[in-house]
Amino acid sequence: MLPAGQPKFRRRPEARPAEILAAALQVFAARGFQGTRLDEVARRAGVSKGALYLYFETKADLFRAVVTDAISPNIERVKAMASAEVPFEQAARMGLGMMARTVAGDRRVSGVVKLVIAESRNHPELATIWHETVVEPGVTLISGLIAAAQARGEVRPGDPRLFAFGLMGPMVLSMVWRETFEPVGAGPIDVAALADQHLDTVLKGMRP
Amino acid sequence: MLPAGQPKFRRRPEARPAEILAAALQVFAARGFQGTRLDEVARRAGVSKGALYLYFETKADLFRAVVTDAISPNIERVKAMASAEVPFEQAARMGLGMMARTVAGDRRVSGVVKLVIAESRNHPELATIWHETVVEPGVTLISGLIAAAQARGEVRPGDPRLFAFGLMGPMVLSMVWRETFEPVGAGPIDVAALADQHLDTVLKGMRP
Amino acid sequence: MLPAGQPKFRRRPEARPAEILAAALQVFAARGFQGTRLDEVARRAGVSKGALYLYFETKADLFRAVVTDAISPNIERVKAMASAEVPFEQAARMGLGMMARTVAGDRRVSGVVKLVIAESRNHPELATIWHETVVEPGVTLISGLIAAAQARGEVRPGDPRLFAFGLMGPMVLSMVWRETFEPVGAGPIDVAALADQHLDTVLKGMRP
Amino acid sequence: MLPAGQPKFRRRPEARPAEILAAALQVFAARGFQGTRLDEVARRAGVSKGALYLYFETKADLFRAVVTDAISPNIERVKAMASAEVPFEQAARMGLGMMARTVAGDRRVSGVVKLVIAESRNHPELATIWHETVVEPGVTLISGLIAAAQARGEVRPGDPRLFAFGLMGPMVLSMVWRETFEPVGAGPIDVAALADQHLDTVLKGMRP
């Protein structure tokens, strides 16, 4: 019940959709798609259930908006990295550093990634979008740089794509660890240190 | 029918019909916990909905049984590896090979792992079990071997735990890839080749 | 989708209720009382949803206004017929011709009649008004003329009220036909021809 | 979560669908499609809301079942009349008598007819079924007999279809009267007497 004297509702049209998306992200990340009750999203966003439907047609629509909204900054990052012409080792350091900061820092991204993994069967279009706009371009970028480095004789023979997976794998592991095992008491992973040590190891291991 | 002498109300995990567990695993993996309808599990198992409740108290109980049931072979594998006294490189090759075969071969395991990730917030006890019985022992085992190898001067300095994550990361990535991106058209990862190439790379990179 | 500002189109205040009533009649006739959304009424009337509440207290109030508004011309017609002192045959021809023109010509009237029929249980006051102001006076008028004609020996014995129903029945049938069966492909009834042929038949059949 | 108490439910599988249809007919006839709450249907049928969905997929599906279920006896009647080879006057007497008994006797039929009229815009398929299986065959049958009688010189010239409408119209009027005006205090129509007097009048008026 609202305190006496306070108006029953207020208008904040500009901020509403963003507030709803932020609240929805939290609840979806915690409960999954089906486990999320729009009641709770509305409460966290500080609006009524009905208000959600002023901005999003259905629950699935809201879910899609949450995921695609979280994608855009990552697309930008991949693009930025692709346009910067740098040698392989520097690019690898930049890329892994970026992934490490994302995994370690931004709760929202790891939450959304977990959602995409969890709901890939029920909402395959989200896995598609994530794959096409972030994952595949990223992998292609890295493996392209590796192939070029191989052509210059700076990297030993081997499948460039597998090298890329070998580089990125521990970052994925960290994300899963953070979302799954840390909440039940597992000691946290120092992702920055992992990225550093792993880079040193793999770059050395990739030399001819 | 049970033998006459058996206590009526004692439900042992091994007495639970394998068909129900198998059917439940399929549906849970495809739809998640909340998205799974017991109707569908019963239909796939070839029993009535009511029959499920002869063996499992609730839906959550069935879910827990599915996940813990899938854990046991992995526990065995980790134990077997722990008891075999082998040098680090051989152990690493054995361990990663085992993970690779698991990831690439057994749909059930990757499905369960995805479930544990997806439902870790709603069913943290499963993440706990998985972590305590499989993940942490495995990581401890590998990093112990690495520390021993470092003490013998066979591996360069560095955090043994991070080395372990560096080794296993790409296997986790492969599992996520298979469950999430392959179903939406991503090219499959040759996990065995990835394990081989990654091992060569990392082992070389870990030398003093 | 976010709302975009639109240029305000202002109309004369006193003109609005008629537009609202016209729009409401269309939607109520098409969808029934419960099936009508005030959103759609407002859109068709070219006003905002809130504006409806400046003129009508509730949806039911608007509905009543629509139906009672449609009654008044019919009341006038019945009164006009009652005041004109004409012989029975001529009155019957006039009355049935009027009904025929109403049924065949004015979509609004047949729509409202259908509404009154459909909603008589939920809004009995409308059936009451319609009955008291149009139907009963009309029936009484006709049967009074018939009784007078019988007294003069121009019409054979029989219940005058039933004679009246016998005359008007086909007009009611035509209204139902038009509203119910024509929209699903039934061939239309030539109501004027029906009225003519039916009058000839019945007047002949009523002769002593 | 499991409050023990009196026997919570009983099984009466054979009678269930018919009970639900009967209850639904009452409520739909009283409130219309949109105005009907499944809560009330379930309560009148003596079952839970969920039980309705064991027999009918949706509310609209239940509605269609109610209407089509009510049609079948009328189809039979029309068929029976069509197969009986009788002269026109006798057929007209039989047909109108049947309509009169239906209108005066069976509450369910007049309720369903009112429903079809009221919901013809929202559920046109019901108007279609009713028209194709009952109304049009009936009209065709009667007008065919009239045309034959005209060919034999027993009936004066005129559109046979319009003669048919002239005969049946008062029965439609009676049905509307009963459903709409009787509930608000209008004196009832003696439908049998109306049918008799109208037949005498029209048959006399149709003679050459």
Added chain:
DNA sequence: AATGAATGAGATTTCATTCAT
């Protein structure tokens, strides 16, 4: 007088769970 974002009660529909058979 007019707007339209916001509300919240109420509707349909789903589905885990129960229990008479």
Added chain:
DNA sequence: TATGAATGAAATCTCATTCAT
């Protein structure tokens, strides 16, 4: 042990009505 019809709480979604602007 097994069934599956039945339950009822809970979820999504709708829309008449309100009120700050």
